[in-house]
Amino acid sequence: MSNSESSLEAYAKKRDFDKTPEPGPAREETRKRRFVVQEHHASHLHWDLRLEMEGVLKSWAVPKGPPEEPGIRRLAVQTEDHPVDYIDFEGEIEEGQYGAGTVVIWDRGTYDLSERDEKKLVFTLYGERLQGGYVLVHTRNDEWLLFKRK
Numbered sequence: 001m002s003n004s005e006s007s008l009e010a011y012a013k014k015r016d017f018d019k020t021p022e023p024g025p026a027r028e029e030t031r032k033r034r035f036v037v038q039e040h041h042a043s044h045l046h047w048d049l050r051l052e053m054e055g056v057l058k059s060w061a062v063p064k065g066p067p068e069e070p071g072i073r074r075l076a077v078q079t080e081d082h083p084v085d086y087i088d089f090e091g092e093i094e095e096g097q098y099g100a101g102t103v104v105i106w107d108r109g110t111y112d113l114s115e116r117d118e119k120k121l122v123f124t125l126y127g128e129r130l131q132g133g134y135v136l137v138h139t140r141n142d143e144w145l146l147f148k149r150k
């Protein structure tokens with residue numbers, strides 16, 4: 001992962017910021033690690049888990065939503081980095097635009113990162129709904145598995 005400017009290229013290319021209410025890329029240094037889960041009623045309902053990291057939001061689309069109990073493994077497809085301002089985004093993305101549909105914040109809070117390498121992230125969420133230890137494990141391509149620790 002390089003600097004946050006270039007890692008937002010994919011995000012910016014897909015959107016017309018004159019037409020979408022979503023935030024454009026902006027560099028922002030942040031002190032506190034935050035996360036958000038956005039319920040996204042796009043062509044297929046999914047939940048977007050975003051972790052603030054390196055000045056961007058590392059993002060995964062979770063088709064069945066993040067597990068709230070241990071013992072459940074959920075597919076999490078990594079998507080393009082999003083700008084940190086996206087952490088507050090809720091609204092309607094117009095039809096014809098990328099990701100068209102309604103976005104609502106399903107959970108938000110802070111997190112601690114305890115382990116990180118290319119294949120694994122171990123973190124603790126302090127959200128309103130999601131709390132406790134979580135693991136993201138890379139399986140193949142853009143696919144990861146998300147589960148809650150016992």
Ligand code: MN
Binds near residue numbers: 040042046048061099
């Ligand atoms: Mn989405």
